Amino acid sequence: MKVVGVVGYPASGKGEFSVIAGQLGIPVVVMGDMIRRKVIENGLELTDENIGAAARNLRAELGMDAVAILTAEEIAKINPNIVVIDGIRGDAEVTYFKSVFSDFSLLAITASFETRLLRMKNRGRSDDTTTPETLRSRDEREESFGLSRAVALADMRIENESSREEFAARIRDYLESLA
Template identity: 40%
Template sequence: MKVVGISGLPGSGKSLISKLAKEKGIMVINMGDLVREEAKKRNADVGETSIKLREEFGEYVLAKLTIEKIKNINKENNLENIFLIEGIRSQYEIKMFKENFKEFLLLSVFASPKTRFNRLKNRNRNDDSSIYEEFLKRDQRELDFGIGAVIATSDSIFINEDSLEEYKKQINSFFKNIIS
């Protein structure tokens, strides 16, 4: 089983990678969705919930939940498949994934703050802010989790500043290489 981890700050372009992966039959697990589900249960803010989960259950909590989910899907479907994990934010998570999956590859996406802020304003998801100061606070929270070190230690990095078509070409080329 191959597992590809995706990292990048909010608005960098992770979701498009996930969308194209699904179109190619790749199973996608979004770590942010796990946090959003828990935030909904707690009737709390997503960022606050992310911090609380780590405080309550340790730095490995989201990685453990993700690994469990992948293993259950794999067991139920008896798949030797490719999985994509969207939203890796810490070295703790990478460590867990490398320990549990022999073929683990980490891909990060970079886009400038200006580009990401403009995308988030248009994305209109409930945890996105149209206020620049709030956007910067969210970035800082992500950096505090260790996402900068994750991006720096990636096996591959996509720069997502060009056109949507150019970015899609990068992604499709990447998938072509790992699927073959």
């Protein structure tokens, strides 16, 4: 099984990558869904604060690779030929995935702080932040999970500062090269 992990800061374009992978028939497992599931199980609203607390609690209880373990369990249920893991947040997760998937590669999607903030203001998800201060705080929280170290481990990078169409074309080229 070929496994492509996608890492990047909030609103860098990981979700768009996953949408295109899905359009190409590639299954996508979203790590954030594992955390959102825990928030819902606890009867809480899907806010940035609740999602962040659930992520911290999972990692505190089960280790920094806790979400990776839950994600690998989901992948085992579907057992695809190729799969995309959306939303890697730390180097411990990368290490875990490399230990359980023999054909694992890591792709970093990058975008500037300003571009990411603008995207968050425009997309309107319940966990989005809309001020520079709250986005910096979210970035710092995710860096505490090892995000910057995970980005540094990437086998490949795709910059997402251009149009959606140009970004989508680069994603398609990358994914088609894996077949």
